[in-house]
Amino acid sequence: MSEHTWWKEAVVYQIYPRSFNDTDGDGLGDIPGITEKIGYLDDLGVDAVWLSPVYESPQYDNGYDVADYRSIHSEFGTMDDFDRMLERLHDRDIRLVMDMIPNHTSSEHEWFQRSRSEPEGEYGDYYVWREGDPDQPPNNWESAFGGSAWTYDEERGAWYLHLFDVHQPDLNWRTPEVREEIYDTMNWWLGKGIDGFRLDVVNLLSKAEGLPDGDPDGEWVGSEFFVDGPRIHEHLGEMHDEVFAGTAAVTVGEMPQLDIETARKYVGDGPLDLVFPFEHMDFDFGEAGRWDIGSWELTDLKSILDRWQRGLEGYAWNTIFFENHDQPRSVSRFGDDGEYHYESATALATVVLTLRGTPFVYQGQEIGMTNSTFESLESVRDVDTVRNVRELIEDGLIENYEAIRPVVEYRSRDNARTPMQWDDTPHAGFTDGEPWIPVNDDYPEINVARQEGSASVLSYYRDLIALRRGTDALVRGAYDLFHPDDEQLYVYTRTLEGREVVVAINFSDGDRRARLDPLHAEASLLLSNYDDVADAPDGAVELRPYEARVYEQSQ
Incomplete structure (x- = not known):
């Protein structure tokens, strides 16, 4: 694989369309709203947009319940609006990666409606159905959204599987026609000129034969029989051959419960280009699981990221992210969204944009948007x-x-879904109507307009993205971690062809004076989130709360 593959060098910006920019006053973001902000994306410096679903959908799960893969949801606009957006993005050399949901559809999709009404018909086996006692689900599998993963359908007189919401029935990937439908759909979108797909929960496609009961004490009951199932590599290999072989399109797999050893089988020489691991998104779970808050230390976060940096080196390319539409705001989660809002938001930005891998930035992250109140x-x-x-x-x-x-x-995922904060006018400039979800109360202080033309989280993101683009070591350089047991310092290097970039961050709200192992006396400062940077007289560095510095030196 070429070292200069476009998605290795790209910075990707995720747009959640219903919360990005509303142009028609209905309180929902829309595709013309995205087109209107393409200049903003270009100024930010991103190379690609990952667009969350805009397909026709009843919106029970905000578009991840697809009713028609080849139509645009009317509240978002029209297919002409989509084509115009794609053309304008490409005019700015910004690629477009679409969300694809191959594991399930909406219960309002024509396939499901015909599957429930005509069990012996063409679509009868398009979903995972099981007959049986209406009062007893076929097994003990649980939905990721709580409760049983099975719902009894009176019309068909059978249970259907939904690993997520009751309105999201799982497709039966053992049925060849299902696979062909999905491949044809993906090829149709590639034919329109898009540049790849983020594949939603793609390692759940294959379910174990017989659908046996899962461990009742498991974190997600039944997952040992549907995560990385028995035919998953066969299915994804076929998808690669039927859709992606010979193209420059990128494939990014969202994969729950992924470990490094398993990831190596999916990427590199596997069927996918990139995967999203979630170990660093789960490590702050409490004893009761996701709906509990656990304590964590910087060493925990460093250890996880370090394992993935080293674990995929020589095998495949990483993805680097702290936010997406399913995760809370990182400055509230891993930083300090109060006294050190700017400093900690930019410290987190430094990690995302200087580690080895493709950085993914979620809308609003670049201005330090915070968690909300409910x-x-x-x-x-x-x-x-x-x-x-x-x-x-x-x-x-x-x-x-x-x-x-x-x-x-x-x-809650709603933390990431409050409207984008463009300015300090009512509803943060997101809409002239009533937003579908309330704007965060801090929008008068945290918004794009206020951060334009000043030292801000936004300006730091722009500088950091430009630095990454102009510094080969930050894209292709080898990685090494220093001070792994330090609870305040996060220090690592990126090295390429005799040049070394040293990244040093104080991840605490106190000052830290230290000698950094990799730093040479002749190192030059490339970027910092503080203005008045000076080394201590004895050669050590004095790092203030959440201070981040990026140096360059000869190896």
């Missing part, structure tokens, strides 16, 4: 959060919403 369960829009909280209450594990509100405000 005063009641009724104010929560996320089906995942709502269903899980209701189940906890029904099972008697918590008394009421207030008992889990701190966890919701720390963890």
Whole structure:
């Protein structure tokens, strides 16, 4: 694989369309709103956009429940709007990566409607159906959104599998026609000129023969029989051959419960180009799992990222991210969204844009958007959060919403879905109407307009992206970690052809004076998130709270 493959050198920006920019006043972001902001993306310096789903959908899971893969959801615009957006992005040399959801569709998709009404018909085996007692699910598998992964359908008189929401039935990938439908759809979009796909929960496609009961004490009951299932590599190999072979399109797999050894089988010489691992997104879970908050130390985060940096080196390319549409805001989670908002947001940016791999930046991350508040369960829009909280209450594990509100405000996916904060006008300049979800209360202080033309999180992202583009070592350089056991310092190098970049970050709210092992006396400062940077007289460095520095030196 070429060292200069485009997606290795790219910085990717994820857009969640319903929360990005609304041009028609209905409170939902739309495709013309994206087109309107392409100049902003170009100024930021990104090379590609990952676009969350814009397909026709009843929106039970905000577009990840697809009713028609080849139509645009009317609230987002038209196919002409999409084509215009794609053309304008390409005019700016910005590629477009679409979300593809191959594991499940909407229950309103024509395939499912015909599958439930005509069990012996053409679409009868398009989904995972099991007959049986209407009061007893076929097995004990659980939905990721809480409760059983099975729902009984009265019309067909059978149970259907949904590893996510009840409105998201799982496709049956054992059926050749299902696979052919998905491949044809992907080729249709590539024919329109898009540049690749992010593949939603793609390692869940293959389910074990017989659908046996899972470990009832498992973190996700049944997952040992549907994560990395028995035919997954056969399916993805076929997908590669039928869709991607001979193209420059990128494939990025979202893969729950992925470890390094398994990742090596998917990327590099495997069927995919990139994968999203989630170990660093799960390490702050508490004893009760995802809906509990655990304590963590910087050494925990460094250790996980270091393992993935080393574990894929020589095998494949990494992805680097702290945020997406399913994760809370990183400055609230891993930084300090109060006193050291700017410093910690830019410290996190430094990690994302200087480690080895393709950086993914989520909308609003570049201005340091923060977690929001949700005063009641009724104010929560996320089906995942709502269903899980209701189940906890029904099972008697918590008394009421207030008992889990701190966890919701720390963890809920809605934190990433509040509208993009463009300025300090009503609704943060996102819409002239009533937004589908309330804007974060901090929008008068944290917004794009306020950060233009000043030292800000936004200006730092722009500088850092430009630095990455102009510094080969930050793209292709070897990686090495220093001071692994230090609870304040995050220090590593990127080395290429005799030049070495040293990244040094104080990940704490206190000053830290230290000698950095890799730093030479003649090192020159490339970038810092503080203006007045000076080394201590004895050659050590004095790093202030969340201070990040990027140096260059001869190896």
